[in-house]
Structures are given as C-alpha cells and as structure tokens.
Amino acid sequence: MGFLRASFYFFCLLYTIFSWGRTWTTKAGSKSDGELFEVLGDRIGLLIKGREYHFSLSRFTQPDQEYVRNWKKVTRCPICSKSLGTRTIDAGGVKYHTSCFRCMVCRSGFRGGDQFRRDAWKGMVHVKHFQSTGLCGTCSRIFVKRDANPKQFFADGRMSCITCLKDGVFEGAILKEVENRVWKTLTRIGISKPVGNLSIRLVDRGLLNQEALKINARGNLRGLTLTKYKIVRGGRNPGTTFDHRIYILYGLPYIECESVLAHEFAHVWLNERFIESSPPVVEGFCNLVSSAVLEKEKSKLASVLLENLQNNTSLAYGVGYRKMKANLAQKNWNQVLLEMKRKSKPPQLK
Numbered sequence: 001m002g003f004l005r006a007s008f009y010f011f012c013l014l015y016t017i018f019s020w021g022r023t024w025t026t027k028a029g030s031k032s033d034g035e036l037f038e039v040l041g042d043r044i045g046l047l048i049k050g051r052e053y054h055f056s057l058s059r060f061t062q063p064d065q066e067y068v069r070n071w072k073k074v075t076r077c078p079i080c081s082k083s084l085g086t087r088t089i090d091a092g093g094v095k096y097h098t099s100c101f102r103c104m105v106c107r108s109g110f111r112g113g114d115q116f117r118r119d120a121w122k123g124m125v126h127v128k129h130f131q132s133t134g135l136c137g138t139c140s141r142i143f144v145k146r147d148a149n150p151k152q153f154f155a156d157g158r159m160s161c162i163t164c165l166k167d168g169v170f171e172g173a174i175l176k177e178v179e180n181r182v183w184k185t186l187t188r189i190g191i192s193k194p195v196g197n198l199s200i201r202l203v204d205r206g207l208l209n210q211e212a213l214k215i216n217a218r219g220n221l222r223g224l225t226l227t228k229y230k231i232v233r234g235g236r237n238p239g240t241t242f243d244h245r246i247y248i249l250y251g252l253p254y255i256e257c258e259s260v261l262a263h264e265f266a267h268v269w270l271n272e273r274f275i276e277s278s279p280p281v282v283e284g285f286c287n288l289v290s291s292a293v294l295e296k297e298k299s300k301l302a303s304v305l306l307e308n309l310q311n312n313t314s315l316a317y318g319v320g321y322r323k324m325k326a327n328l329a330q331k332n333w334n335q336v337l338l339e340m341k342r343k344s345k346p347p348q349l350k
C-alpha cells in the first residue's frame with residue numbers, strides 16, 4: 001500500500017512540473033485545463049486535450065485576463081510559444097528559436113536566402129521541398145507525405161491533415177449529430193426547418209461535380225442543394241410540395257461539415273420561399289448563415305474558416321458575404337430574413 005501511495009505522489013509531482021497548462025475559469029464559472037499558445041487581438045488560443053480552440057478573452061475572469069497580459073509581455077517563439085532565449089534567429093522581423101526554425105521535410109534549419117512556406121498551424125517547409133508535403137483541403141495545414149496515414153489521401157484525390165481526418169464525417173450517424181447541431185443555431189436566428197422532404201447524402205467529389213452540372217454550378221464545391229417542387233391547384237390536395245436533395249463531400253471535419261450544411265440549409269429555406277436574386281445576394285446570404293454556425297464554435301478551425309470567408313475573393317461567395325455581413329451588423333437576423341422574404345417570386349401558373 002505504501003508503495004502505491006508513494007508512486008501516486010510521484011506522478012502528481014511530475015504532472016505539476018511538466019504540465020504547461022493551467023486552469024481557466026470563465027466568468028460563468030466553468031473551468032477547463034488548457035495551454036495558452038497564441039493571443040490574436042481580443043482572442044486567445046488554448047490547447048485543450050490536444051485540440052486548438054479560440055476564445056474571446058473577455059469570457060474569462062480577471063486573474064485569467066491578467067495572466068494573458070503578462071504572457072503577452074514576453075517575446076515568444078511563434079512555433080513553440082515559449083519565451084525566446086539567446087539562441088534565436090530573425091526572419092522577416094519575427095524572432096524564432098534557432099532549434100524551432102526548421103523545415104519539416106529535411107529537418108534542417110533555414111538559412112539566409114532560403115525560401116520557405118508557412119501555414120497557420122506553425123508548419124514550415126522549404127519551397128524546394130514543398131512537393132514532399134500534402135496540403136489539407138480544409139485547414140491548409142502542411143503535412144509531410146512520408147509520415148502521413150494512407151487514409152489522409154482520399155480516393156477522389158482530396159487530402160486531409162491528420163487533425164481534420166480525426167474529426168471527419170464519414171457516416172450517417174455522425175452526419176445526423178452535425179445536422180442537429182446546425183439546426184440549433186439556425187432555428188435560433190429564425191431559419192426554420194423545411195416543410196418538404198429533405199435527404200442528405202455524403203458523396204465523393206466526382207458525384208458532387210456531376211450533380212452540380214445539372215444546375216450549372218462548378219468550382220471548388222463542398223456541398224450542393226437540388227430542390228424539386230410541385231404545385232397542385234384544385235383537386236383534393238392543393239398546395240406546393242418540395243423535395244430537397246443535399247449532397248455533401250464525405251470526410252469533411254465536423255466543423256466544416258456544419259458550415260457547409262448550414263449553407264445548404266439556407267438554400268433550402270430560400271428555395272421553399274421561391275426567393276430568387278443575384279448570386280452575390282443568394283450565396284452571400286447562405287454564407288452569412290454559415291458564419292452564424294461557425295461563430296458558435298470555439299475550435300481554431302472555426303476561426304480559420306471564418307477568415308477564409310472574410311478573405312474570399314469570389315464576387316458571389318466573398319463580396320456577397322461581406323455585404324450581407326455589413327447589413328446584419330446594422331440590423332438583426334429578423335430584419336435580414338424579412339428583406340430576403342421580400343424577394344420572393346412564387347411561380348405564376350397560367
């Protein structure tokens with residue numbers, strides 16, 4: 001018994017010495033253990049159980065905010081987040097530990113004149129070694145091909161980093177969970193569930209693109225909505241019926257799957273109301289709905305996907321989204337939905 005107790009204390013001691021994490025307490029009183037790895041304006045990055053999250057600093061108690069302020073005062077290596085010592089290297093005005101500033105493929109340190117690429121996840125690689133790496137189709141994380149799991153290379157040619165793969169939606173049961181989570185946010189902002197039939201299928205890129213051609217859509221698609229309607233006048237069952245089919249790429253990490261589903265559910269909502277407008281209005285609106293779902297999520301991936309929306313250069317998906325977002329900033333969801341409803345043009349039967 002004595003021995004067991006001794007080893008227990010030993011374990012605790014080790015834990016205290018080697019754990020970088022600390023307990024974070026929100027103003028609402030909930031606690032979690034996490035390691036601070038970045039501060040971006042009013043947001044902080046916490047590593048919790050191996051996953052990277054972004055939170056707004058204001059949700060934490062004063063002592064936690066004070067800790068962040070002190071943490072920020074120390075100049076840190078952008079790769080390992082630890083304070084810089086004497087062995088540092090300066091690259092483009094940013095200081096790194098010499099030992100951290102290395103190529104993930106050849107493992108050797110970058111030297112003056114070396115061209116390298118960096119991702120948003122602390123990965124760095126020589127440009128000349130870039131062909132030995134894969135790029136995650138979701139989060140743009142660079143990974144070394146020779147170290148990758150074969151499952152990271154999808155049969156339809158897509159690639160995924162191991163983190164996104166771990167959260168990948170490959171089966172109906174998980175898809176259902178994602179769907180329920182999306183509806184929670186959508187019903188809160190006033191987007192109701194469809195009255196018509198709705199089926200959702202996980203498909204590969206080939207099938208998605210083939211279906212997309214039916215409505216002349218192309219590009220780097222992740223999801224697609226096809227709606228058929230039938231109007232019956234007179235008879236025993238007059239009215240309009242809808243049949244919606246949503247196609248979504250298999251294997252997207254659930255955060256991205258949520259954002260794509262939210263976008264497609266917004267199309268379903270528009271279609272049932274015969275709301276038609278230009279692509280920037282329609283796709284901008286659907287991306288705005290998608291952003292509402294992403295804003296509810298705290299993982300770092302959600303903020304990366306939100307940034308992608310913010311930086312998207314496409315007229316429909318990017319410019320359209322930013323216009324919608326500016327509109328929402330001055331109004332509320334109820335008013336934005338009303339504006340959309342005014343664009344309704346139900347088909348006129350002759």
Ligand SMILES: [Zn+2]
Pocket residue numbers: 077078079080081082096097100
């Ligand atoms: Zn470092």
Ligand SMILES: [Zn+2]
Pocket residue numbers: 103104105106107108125126129
């Ligand atoms: Zn290299």
Ligand SMILES: [Zn+2]
Pocket residue numbers: 136137138139140141160161162163164165
């Ligand atoms: Zn990824």
Ligand SMILES: [Zn+2]
Pocket residue numbers: 263267283286
């Ligand atoms: Zn769309």
